[in-house]
Amino acid sequence: MLQPVSGFSKKTKDEKIDWLVSSYLNNDSDSKNVLKQYWNNDEKLQKLHDGFIENTISNYYLPFAIAPNFLINGDLFTIPMVIEESSVVAAASNTAKYWLERGGFKAEVISTTKNGQIHINFYGDDLAIQTFFSETKPTLIKSISEIEKNMKKRGGGLLDIVLVNTTDSLEGYYQLHCTFETNDAMGANFINTCLEEIAGTFESTSKLFADFISKNEFPEVVMSILSNYVPECLVRAQVSCPVGEMSTNDMDGNTFATKFIRAVEIAKVEKRRAVTHNKGIMNGIDAVILATGNDFRSVEAGIHAYASKGGNYTSLTDAKIADGNFIFSIEIPLAIGTIGGLTALHPLVKFGLSLLQNPSAKKLMKIIAVAGLAQNFAALRSLITTGIQKGHMKMHLVNILNNLDATQAESVKSVAYFKDHTITNSAVANFIKQLRK
Ligand code: MEV
Numbered sequence: 001m002l003q004p005v006s007g008f009s010k011k012t013k014d015e016k017i018d019w020l021v022s023s024y025l026n027n028d029s030d031s032k033n034v035l036k037q038y039w040n041n042d043e044k045l046q047k048l049h050d051g052f053i054e055n056t057i058s059n060y061y062l063p064f065a066i067a068p069n070f071l072i073n074g075d076l077f078t079i080p081m082v083i084e085e086s087s088v089v090a091a092a093s094n095t096a097k098y099w100l101e102r103g104g105f106k107a108e109v110i111s112t113t114k115n116g117q118i119h120i121n122f123y124g125d126d127l128a129i130q131t132f133f134s135e136t137k138p139t140l141i142k143s144i145s146e147i148e149k150n151m152k153k154r155g156g157g158l159l160d161i162v163l164v165n166t167t168d169s170l171e172g173y174y175q176l177h178c179t180f181e182t183n184d185a186m187g188a189n190f191i192n193t194c195l196e197e198i199a200g201t202f203e204s205t206s207k208l209f210a211d212f213i214s215k216n217e218f219p220e221v222v223m224s225i226l227s228n229y230v231p232e233c234l235v236r237a238q239v240s241c242p243v244g245e246m247s248t249n250d251m252d253g254n255t256f257a258t259k260f261i262r263a264v265e266i267a268k269v270e271k272r273r274a275v276t277h278n279k280g281i282m283n284g285i286d287a288v289i290l291a292t293g294n295d296f297r298s299v300e301a302g303i304h305a306y307a308s309k310g311g312n313y314t315s316l317t318d319a320k321i322a323d324g325n326f327i328f329s330i331e332i333p334l335a336i337g338t339i340g341g342l343t344a345l346h347p348l349v350k351f352g353l354s355l356l357q358n359p360s361a362k363k364l365m366k367i368i369a370v371a372g373l374a375q376n377f378a379a380l381r382s383l384i385t386t387g388i389q390k391g392h393m394k395m396h397l398v399n400i401l402n403n404l405d406a407t408q409a410e411s412v413k414s415v416a417y418f419k420d421h422t423i424t425n426s427a428v429a430n431f432i433k434q435l436r437k
Pocket of ligand 1: 277
C-alpha cells in the first residue's frame with residue numbers, strides 16, 4: 001500500500017519525479033521522458049517558471065497565437081491569445097476582419113473601483129459598533145498610510161471604508177466594506193495587505209472602546225479578503241453598422257440581424273443557453289487574460305456573478321436594431337492589471353503586453369471586452385447560418401490527423417477530401433486507412 005510522503009517540497013525535481021513514477025506509474029521510463037521533454041534547456045528560464053508555484057516537475061505548454069486586424073476606437077491591434085480550443089483564434093481573426101470593414105469596435109471603461117471586505121462577528125448593540133466605527137475610521141485609514149504610499153503617488157489607494165450591518169442575512173454578521181483604486185495593477189496583494197492591516201487595527205482598537213468594555217461584547221474579525229465580484233470595475237464594448245451591410249454566409253442583412261438578435265434574446269431568458277453563450281465569450285476573454293498574465297479564475301468568477309446580478313443568469317451581450325443600425329454590445333466587470341504579478345516576470349506575457357503597445361489597465365480592459373464580444377459574434381454568426389461544427393471540425397482536422405500520425409502527403413489529401421465531406425474521427429481514420437492500403 002502507498003505510504004504518505006513527508007518533506008516532499010524539499011526534494012529535488014528529480015527526486016520528486018522518481019518518487020512519483022515509482023509510486024504511481026510502475027517506474028515507467030516513458031512517463032519520466034514525457035515530463036523531461038518539456039524542461040527548458042535555458043536554466044534561467046526554467047528556474048523562473050519553477051519559481052511560480054511549488055512542486056513543479058515540468059512545464060505545460062499551450063499555444064500562443066495572435067489575432068490581427070482588431071480596429072478598436074480607431075487604433076489597430078493584433079491581439080495575443082493563449083488557448084487550446086482549435087477554432088477560437090480563427091473565429092476572432094474572421095470577426096476582426098468583418099468589423100474592420102464596418103467601422104471597427106468602440107470600447108469605453110465605465111468605472112475602475114475594486115473592493116474587499118473585513119468580515120466581522122458582533123452580537124452586541126448596533127449603536128455601539130456604529131459609534132465605534134465612526135470614531136475609529138480615521139485611525140483605520142491612517143493605519144495603512146505606509147502601505148498605500150506608492151499607490152497614492154500613482155493616484156490610487158483606499159477610497160473609502162463603510163461599516164455594513166449584514167445581520168438581516170446572518171445573525172451577528174457585520175462587514176467593513178472597503179473600496180480601492182489600483183490603477184494599472186490588478187491590486188490583489190495591495191488590497192489584501194490593506195485589509196489585513198485595517199482588520200488588525202479595528203480589532204486592537206475595539207479592545208479600548210468603553211462601550212464594548214462595559215458590556216464585555218467585542219467585535220471579532222472572521223477574515224479579510226478582496227472580492228472578485230467587481231461590478232464597479234466595468235467596461236463596455238460595441239459594434240454597429242447599418243442592417244443592410246450585415247449580409248453574411250448567403251443571408252441578407254435584415255434576415256441575419258433579426259435571427260442574430262433572436263439568438264441573443266434566447267440567451268437572455270434561457271439559462272441553459274446563456275451559460276454556453278457566455279462560455280463562448282469567455283473563450284476570447286480567457287485567451288487574452290492568459291496571454292497578458294492575468295488571473296483567469298478571478299475574472300471568470302466575477303463575470304459569471306455579474307451575469308446573474310439581476311437574480312437570473314443571463315447573456316452578457318445585448319443586440320438590437322435602432323434607427324436602421326444593428327448594435328451589438330457587451331458589458332463586463334474586469335479587475336485586471338498590466339503591471340505587477342506575472343506581467344514583469346513571464347517573458348511571453350511581457351511579449352504579449354508589448355505587442356499591445358504596453359497598454360494601461362484601462363486600455364487592456366477595452367481590448368479584452370472586444371475579444372469577448374468578437375468571440376460571441378463569431379459563435380452566433382456560425383450557429384445561425386452554417387452551424388458551429390463545420391468551422392470547428394475544419395480546424396480540429398489537424399488534431400485528428402496528428403493523432404493518426406498522418407504524413408504530410410496524407411494530410412494534404414485529407415484536407416482536400418474533407419473540404420466537402422463531414423469530418424468525424426472515424427471518417428478521417430477510414431480515409432487514412434484507405435490511403436495506406
Ligand atoms: C464553444 O467553445 C463555444 C460555443 O458553444 C459558444 C456558443 O454556443 O455561443 C460555440
